[in-house]
Amino acid sequence: MKENLRQAAGSLLVVGLGGTELTGLEQAWLKLVRPGGIILFRRNVADAAQTRALLDNATALCAPASFRMVDVEGGTVDRLRDALAPVPSAQSVASTGKSRLMREHGELVARAVRAFGFNTSLAPVLDLALPESAAVLGTRAPAPTGAGVTDYARAFLAGLTEHGVVGCGKHYPGLAGGTLDSHLETPTIHRSTRALWQEDLAPYRALRDELPMIMMNHAAYPDTPGKDRPASVSRYWIANVLKKRICYRGIVFSDDLQMGGILKYMPIEEAAVAALRAGTDLLEVCHSPELSLRAYESLLAEGERSAAFRARLFDRAKYIARQRAKLFASGTPKALTAKQFEALRTRILRFKETIEKAQPA
Numbered sequence: 001m002k003e004n005l006r007q008a009a010g011s012l013l014v015v016g017l018g019g020t021e022l023t024g025l026e027q028a029w030l031k032l033v034r035p036g037g038i039i040l041f042r043r044n045v046a047d048a049a050q051t052r053a054l055l056d057n058a059t060a061l062c063a064p065a066s067f068r069m070v071d072v073e074g075g076t077v078d079r080l081r082d083a084l085a086p087v088p089s090a091q092s093v094a095s096t097g098k099s100r101l102m103r104e105h106g107e108l109v110a111r112a113v114r115a116f117g118f119n120t121s122l123a124p125v126l127d128l129a130l131p132e133s134a135a136v137l138g139t140r141a142p143a144p145t146g147a148g149v150t151d152y153a154r155a156f157l158a159g160l161t162e163h164g165v166v167g168c169g170k171h172y173p174g175l176a177g178g179t180l181d182s183h184l185e186t187p188t189i190h191r192s193t194r195a196l197w198q199e200d201l202a203p204y205r206a207l208r209d210e211l212p213m214i215m216m217n218h219a220a221y222p223d224t225p226g227k228d229r230p231a232s233v234s235r236y237w238i239a240n241v242l243k244k245r246i247c248y249r250g251i252v253f254s255d256d257l258q259m260g261g262i263l264k265y266m267p268i269e270e271a272a273v274a275a276l277r278a279g280t281d282l283l284e285v286c287h288s289p290e291l292s293l294r295a296y297e298s299l300l301a302e303g304e305r306s307a308a309f310r311a312r313l314f315d316r317a318k319y320i321a322r323q324r325a326k327l328f329a330s331g332t333p334k335a336l337t338a339k340q341f342e343a344l345r346t347r348i349l350r351f352k353e354t355i356e357k358a359q360p361a
Contacts, residue, residue: 005310008317009299011036011063012276014253016286020046022057029289030061033296036320037067037120039286042079045116051083052117052335065324067166067282068332070116072109073123075139080112084341085348087112088355089139090125094152096358101351102152106159106167108348113165114333115344120166122215124153126203128176136181146202153203157210166327168253169207171217173237174200178219182261186230187219196224205246212327213251214242216280218261230265232257238279251323252279256286257295269298277309281316 014037017026038058045051059066070079075089093105106124113121126149127133129141142152153169160167171182173196178187191200204214216232224236231237232254242248254275257263262271272283272295285292303310336344 005303008313010034011317014039014284015292036063039069045083047083048116055117065328067120068118069120070118071122085345088352090142091139092355094142099155102155103159106156110160110163110165115336119328122168124156126169130176132177146199150203150206166212168213168215169211170215172214182218184260186261189219189221190223193224208248213253215253233274233278235278251281253282254280254284256284258287258291268295272298273302
């Protein structure tokens with residue numbers, strides 16, 4: 001049973017790597033953990049061929065049909081900009097008001113991530129573009145209203161889906177109104193339950209059947225029943241609101257558990273267990289091998305101690321395995337020829353020019 005428990009715990013983790021090649025140490029701990037997926041950052045990406053090789057080598061040590069994730073939203077969060085071409089931001093595309101361009105945004109992001117061997121882009125952002133959080137979110141937030149965000153995200157997701165790339169709505173239940181960066185601190189967002197439901201959660205409610213994944217944030221909402229507990233480990237926000245009230249049935253994914261927003265609230269061992277107990281399905285640990293292993297070992301230890309938690313580990317592992325098999329049935333995206341790669345680069349640059357010209361006066 002212990003071996004099955006190890007497989008279950010590992011399959012609920014998505015982990016990061018250190019550089020552009022897999023090291024011997026990384027090979028060893030990936031073989032031990034057998035995570036459910038890999039997420040890469042700019043530090044891991046030199047060019048398409050190198051990135052594909054890194055993903056192939058790493059995912060060979062992961063669970064079958066694993067996630068191959070990258071953050072390509074466009075604008076300031078675009079891990080492929082240096083190796084391909086900069087994609088416009090969500091806000092600049094949404095501000096054109098043209099659904100055709102919003103869908104093309106999703107199509108180009110999908111084609112870009114596929115060119116590097118990824119199957120999942122952690123986009124679109126569904127946060128509202130409010131003045132209070134502009135310094136933190138910048139142009140990542142598409143629009144100031146729930147309706148505007150929904151229109152953009154629906155078209156963007158259609159573009160991703162057309163090219164077989166899995167999207168992820170973030171950062172539930174919404175970072176609008178936050179003034180702190182959750183990479184460093186736990187944001188405290190003073191928005192009422194009513195305002196959050198009617199505005200911030202409107203895109204999640206409208207798109208619940210179109211979002212394959214939703215990412216939890218590490219903010220706290222003290223003016224709601226969630227109180228001061230970060231949403232990423234909050235049963236209220238995950239089990240009660242997202243799964244029961246909104247009736248979301250896709251994958252609930254944590255934001256990086258190595259971020260200050262959660263680690264300043266509790267150690268990663270507690271956070272990993274608390275997130276799964278609260279209703280999360282898949283955990284992200286992006287940077288330190290030590291913290292990845294500590295999260296993994298904490299899941300094992302709790303699974304051995306608690307029959308109820310052990311049952312949850314097995315249940316979520318089976319669910320995530322079914323989701324991976326369904327989402328990635330077509331296998332790894334094919335590599336582009338040099339000519340196709342340059343054509344994609346040219347199209348992205350032309351799209352960027354089109355978006356710049358289409359900005360409202």
